[in-house]
Amino acid sequence: MARSTVALRLDGLLERQWIVPAGESVSSGGRPAVAFAFNPEARIALAADLGAMHARVAVTNLAAGVLAERRTEIAIADGPEKVLGWLVDTFTELVSETGYTFDEVSGAGIGLPGPVSYATGRPVNPPIMPGWDGFDVSGWVGSRLGVRVKVDNDVNIMAIGEHWSTSPDTEHMIFVKIGTGIGSGLITEHRLHRGAQGAAGDIGHVRVPGEGADVVCPCGNSGCLEAIAGGGALAARLRESGLEARHAWDVVRHVRAAEHTAVALVRQAGREVGDVLASLVSFFNPNVIVIGGELADAGEHLLAGVRERVYSRSLPLATADLEVRVSRLGEQVGVIGAAVLVIEDALAPDTVDRSLA
Amino acid sequence: MARSTVALRLDGLLERQWIVPAGESVSSGGRPAVAFAFNPEARIALAADLGAMHARVAVTNLAAGVLAERRTEIAIADGPEKVLGWLVDTFTELVSETGYTFDEVSGAGIGLPGPVSYATGRPVNPPIMPGWDGFDVSGWVGSRLGVRVKVDNDVNIMAIGEHWSTSPDTEHMIFVKIGTGIGSGLITEHRLHRGAQGAAGDIGHVRVPGEGADVVCPCGNSGCLEAIAGGGALAARLRESGLEARHAWDVVRHVRAAEHTAVALVRQAGREVGDVLASLVSFFNPNVIVIGGELADAGEHLLAGVRERVYSRSLPLATADLEVRVSRLGEQVGVIGAAVLVIEDALAPDTVDRSLA
Numbered sequence: 001m002a003r004s005t006v007a008l009r010l011d012g013l014l015e016r017q018w019i020v021p022a023g024e025s026v027s028s029g030g031r032p033a034v035a036f037a038f039n040p041e042a043r044i045a046l047a048a049d050l051g052a053m054h055a056r057v058a059v060t061n062l063a064a065g066v067l068a069e070r071r072t073e074i075a076i077a078d079g080p081e082k083v084l085g086w087l088v089d090t091f092t093e094l095v096s097e098t099g100y101t102f103d104e105v106s107g108a109g110i111g112l113p114g115p116v117s118y119a120t121g122r123p124v125n126p127p128i129m130p131g132w133d134g135f136d137v138s139g140w141v142g143s144r145l146g147v148r149v150k151v152d153n154d155v156n157i158m159a160i161g162e163h164w165s166t167s168p169d170t171e172h173m174i175f176v177k178i179g180t181g182i183g184s185g186l187i188t189e190h191r192l193h194r195g196a197q198g199a200a201g202d203i204g205h206v207r208v209p210g211e212g213a214d215v216v217c218p219c220g221n222s223g224c225l226e227a228i229a230g231g232g233a234l235a236a237r238l239r240e241s242g243l244e245a246r247h248a249w250d251v252v253r254h255v256r257a258a259e260h261t262a263v264a265l266v267r268q269a270g271r272e273v274g275d276v277l278a279s280l281v282s283f284f285n286p287n288v289i290v291i292g293g294e295l296a297d298a299g300e301h302l303l304a305g306v307r308e309r310v311y312s313r314s315l316p317l318a319t320a321d322l323e324v325r326v327s328r329l330g331e332q333v334g335v336i337g338a339a340v341l342v343i344e345d346a347l348a349p350d351t352v353d354r355s356l357a
Numbered sequence: 358m359a360r361s362t363v364a365l366r367l368d369g370l371l372e373r374q375w376i377v378p379a380g381e382s383v384s385s386g387g388r389p390a391v392a393f394a395f396n397p398e399a400r401i402a403l404a405a406d407l408g409a410m411h412a413r414v415a416v417t418n419l420a421a422g423v424l425a426e427r428r429t430e431i432a433i434a435d436g437p438e439k440v441l442g443w444l445v446d447t448f449t450e451l452v453s454e455t456g457y458t459f460d461e462v463s464g465a466g467i468g469l470p471g472p473v474s475y476a477t478g479r480p481v482n483p484p485i486m487p488g489w490d491g492f493d494v495s496g497w498v499g500s501r502l503g504v505r506v507k508v509d510n511d512v513n514i515m516a517i518g519e520h521w522s523t524s525p526d527t528e529h530m531i532f533v534k535i536g537t538g539i540g541s542g543l544i545t546e547h548r549l550h551r552g553a554q555g556a557a558g559d560i561g562h563v564r565v566p567g568e569g570a571d572v573v574c575p576c577g578n579s580g581c582l583e584a585i586a587g588g589g590a591l592a593a594r595l596r597e598s599g600l601e602a603r604h605a606w607d608v609v610r611h612v613r614a615a616e617h618t619a620v621a622l623v624r625q626a627g628r629e630v631g632d633v634l635a636s637l638v639s640f641f642n643p644n645v646i647v648i649g650g651e652l653a654d655a656g657e658h659l660l661a662g663v664r665e666r667v668y669s670r671s672l673p674l675a676t677a678d679l680e681v682r683v684s685r686l687g688e689q690v691g692v693i694g695a696a697v698l699v700i701e702d703a704l705a706p707d708t709v710d711r712s713l714a
Contacts, residue, residue: 115674124674125673125674171553172552172553184640186640186641188545188550193545193641194642195529195641195642195643195675196528196529196642196643196644196675196678196679197642197674197675197677197678198642199639199642199672199674199675200640200641200642200675201640201642202639202640202642202672202674202675203636203639203640205639205670205672206635206636206639206640207566207567207632207635207636207670208566209564209565209566209567209570209580210564210566210570213566213567221669221670223566275564276636278563278564279560279563279564279633279636279637280636280637280640282556282559282560282562282563283541283543283557283558283559283560283563283637283640283641284543284550284552284557284640284641285551285552285553285554285555285556285557285558285559286552286553287553312578313562313564313578315556315559315562316482317472317481317482317554317556317559318552318553318554318556318557318559320554321553321554322553
């Protein structure tokens, strides 16, 4: 770029406080060069991770640092207008808590517990979200808040959050969420792989080889991973053995109490997830597999089962340097990923150009 | 770029005949603009697809048009020096047949029937290539021919060839080779996905859910896709039923003769490949699955089995627009892909810059 163009753009960025002077750098002989640093406090991002029964909502700076946050029980089955109405109110409250104004909001990112068309921001036949099919989530929220809105599947935002925060140098990652259901998000060449219809990563209904082939799944097939190893299935089996368990979280509670049946169930669930992941490791050859979701809190018992099968069934070349670990962001991973959707959009050269024009 | 820089580069490209004048374009008011066209005849590419028992070697122009070609029986187990010595001789003969000289060779692309480290051009623990492990294929061939050499796995070059020639607009593709063994190559966002160790796509030893779980594979595990549905396994089962069959090709021959046992075997093999692909479709969400390799010549019988399972087991959203078809390039797909490796390298901006410097 010509020197005058650079100066003009620097002025624009400085005026909007996207960058701040960061002292003089070492002179290369001519006029002293001035260094600038990106200012993550210049704008804020709104982020939400909506699950079937609870939601986490946050306001972050442009480095995905959380400035204000709320965690609440919701019922996604209440339908889009009720849930999103609540979300709009919550975003508004949180922004005012931070002391920023809506003029300083770069956008909003929303994760939903079902398949989403990323291009249109609408859910597509989501099984556990009655009333949401085809609903214009980004339009509805965007028009009420006056900001750009990105919508994606909850596991996709988890993969984005984990990669961005903990492993930005990792080229290929599979993030597996094991909660009530099971899903995954794929990172390839540092970017989310959404696939042809945005459906990539949906491994909950992959057929598990071997054990449990006769377990019938609500989807109509049998032997689905989710029906065998999901938190809902495990809780049901604990109930059958006389323990009190309604959700994935109850399974973790029993494991932490060293309840024998629960420990054995979780380790076996890890093996079944591992059987499916073994195939995916041979096929996709990731650097890292990250296990997240509520059942990840069962920790080593789950991981041991996953590792046992992945290392015994995958191609040796593909597991030579493979890391299998739990999410380092834990429950915050989704909301951080939702913020990253906004941040990557806000810092894209096209967006910056538009904001300077 | 400045007008003078453009003029200088155009002169360089014209001098080397990379581009040729293509008549005057519509004037925009000033001096008449001159249009140039890329000249695929400016250089040639050397391409080889080496299998376990036969090889296809070609010289192509920079549009992957075949100028000279040879198909020969080889034994990859003879080791690298014998096989590559023959390859160097064959390349030399074919170049002279085309009337070009080695100064006009952009490079050589070689596909090998085993895992290859693309970065180093060396095979990594290839199971059916004794003596090749870690051999510097690109260095050995490159130093003898005086050209740049790219080496990759045979299924990867098939995926590249099919995508480049028949479906360049397809974003996500899985190319499945079903020959003696079974492997796949993945295209994502129009580019080959090699994975962390270059091992991506190696689905031959994925465990088939359901049928055949007790079939022992030479790899030491049981229930591997290749041991159940590969051409070698099918030929062995035809022999057991009294038919003469040594190779994948013999299986196809019996199918074409409408031999009942062979037709049933191939359709069942299609189902087993389909069971594995169903999981991969849910996980990867491709636009297209292409079936290649010798068994692809069994045509509709194989495809019917694949489709049956893919459509009944994959996520509906992921199969809504999924195309499942056989390779349109057939036996030439590998050698075309090997040429494309060279062409993409030769036409990369960096390479062109170097050649003009």
